[in-house]
Amino acid sequence: MGGTRRIMTRQISSFFFLIVCAAFAVQDRPNIVWLTTEDNSACWYRLYNPEHGAPMPNVERLAKDGLVFNNAYSCGPVCSVARSTIISGCYSPRTGAQYHRNQVPVAMPSGLRMFPYYLRQAGYYTTNNKKEDYNYRTEDKEGVWDESSGKATYRNRQSNQPFFHVQNYMRTHESRLFGNLPKETEYVTDPAGVKLFPYHPDTLLFRKKYAQYLTLNAVVDAEMGTLIRQLEEDGLLDDTFIFHYGDHGGVLPGGKAYAHNDGLQVAMVVYVPKNWQHLVPAERGSRIDGFVEFVDLSATVLNLAGVDIPEGIDGKPFLGKGITFDDLNKRDTAFGYAERFDEKYDMVRFLRKGKYTYWRSYQPFNFDGLHAFYRYKQPAFREWRDLANAGKLNAVQSAFYKARPPEELFDLEKDPHEVNNLANDPSYADVLIEMRRALQQKEKALPDVGFFPEPVVLSESDGNAVEFGRKNKERIEALIDIADLQLRPFPEAMPALEKALNSAVPAERYWGLITCSAFGKQALSLSKEIEAISASDPDRFVRTRAAEFLGLTGAADPVPVLMDVLRHSTDPIEVNLILNTVVLLRDGAGIQFDLSNVGNAAWMKMGGLVPHRVNYLEGGTGELPKKK
Known part of the structure; x- marks a missing residue:
């Protein structure tokens, strides 16, 4: 009997020893959390715009112990296109996911899964709360999330299981400007003191909407602070990368849904956990000038997690093993695209290289202000159109309601809101040609299926736009050449x-x-x-x-x-x-x-x-x- 008690005592001691070891085990892979806000350009943040941006102390806290990317770009300027780019790691005009929202969902590229699938296969607990908004088929979502719902949380994982969690915040969504701030919410800035973009009319309504949006950024920052504190209380900050970004630019008229810098450049702040500093190429508190794109996010997360990056994605990691500071800062190019927004069609491609941005409007007669029902639910949009129709705008403000040049070139250092077109300035001729050729090469290399009408792609591809593009690559190249006749003198x-x-x-x-x-x-x-x-x-x-x-x-x-x-x-x-x-x-x-x-x-x-x-x-x- 005594021997039995000694054996039981040893077993109980071993059991408690294992519990203690588990409690203090060093995690072998980092956790990754995304805090994603809606419709939010970088220029709305004090972190990027010290004089006129919104105070966001929780984001600024992440920046203090992390990295700030000065040049981060959403490839698409509207939710479903941006999120389809992120989840696939592929440029949407290659996959047929560049329309908001796809009237018929398209297939992911053959052999490629939405990237959280690979994390899950590697043992990660993957959760999304809750917005998806992907333009891909329902069957492509199988095996991607352990949970994707309004109740999804990393807290349901197994003990010491690494996790990838996405938390989406709606407070800054465009729809929050359809009405006014809640009565209990005070402006963080006086409408009289806001700095308007040069293409917007200076009216009381626009000033109030600016102040309203700056205030909403401060409100959403407080919401994100709640989850950051939860991670801290759970003892997870030292092992968790926290990414914050807006899902694309916006939200005042001329930003969201337009392939302009105000519609594409977003904040990108990455908190770096103490136990995983060796996976980033710069000291905590650094700002990075190298360009990053949403198409790179999937590869970056997989690289941080030590998971092989699958063939077939377009993105490249900007954090994790093998990424050096010098290589990162050599990245100087970003690509963007805008096509159909709800019922409104257009076709614009955007390229930034260094300090220059280039807009290629393939259907330049489709003026930016062409009606789309959701756009004009916003009072500022309606006022802008009314003033344009009444002839009460200056040349810069009224351009939104007129046909555009086929190509435009801007110097962001001198002209951050892209109103001074340099395409016809002889002193910029070499830059223009370089940008034009770079975009042509990009479009042909994809290849860009947007050169076929959307109904044609859907009817002839059986939903597999990638294969459709591959089969029609030479034809797409010929169509690009015909479209680029717009750039020559007519004779x-x-x-x-x-x-x-x-x-x-x-x-x-x-x-x-x-x-x-x-x-x-x-x-x-x-x-x-x-x-x-x-x-x-x-x-x-x-x-x-x-x-x-x-x-x-x-x-x-x-x-x-x-x-x-x-x-x-x-x-x-x-x-x-x-x-x-x-x-x-x-x-x-x-x-x-x-x-x-x-x-x-x-x-x-x-x-x-x-x-x-x-x-x-x-x-x-x-x-x-x-x-x-």
């Missing part, structure tokens, strides 16, 4: 344009017509040929673009052609693209349309985005009544 471009208009390939005729519209009345010598295309081309998208040219230039009445195209359309995704031209011609050229002529079309009763356009064209705001 020089005309022979190649005539060739495109007579091509047997519909997409080449399509881009030839868009390029003619970019030239505007310079291309009227081709109007008879384009009028014939509008009447008889077998492709509805080609006919639409031909009618668009005729309407924008006044060469002929586009209404009969567009009404005929709409009567024969059955796909609501196709119809939404065509209705973008209708809205452009009505609001930009004053051409009136009567949709009763197509009142029996099946798409008039379909869901999706079309009802928003129909509502707006029939005199509404585009916002639909909520279903009871």
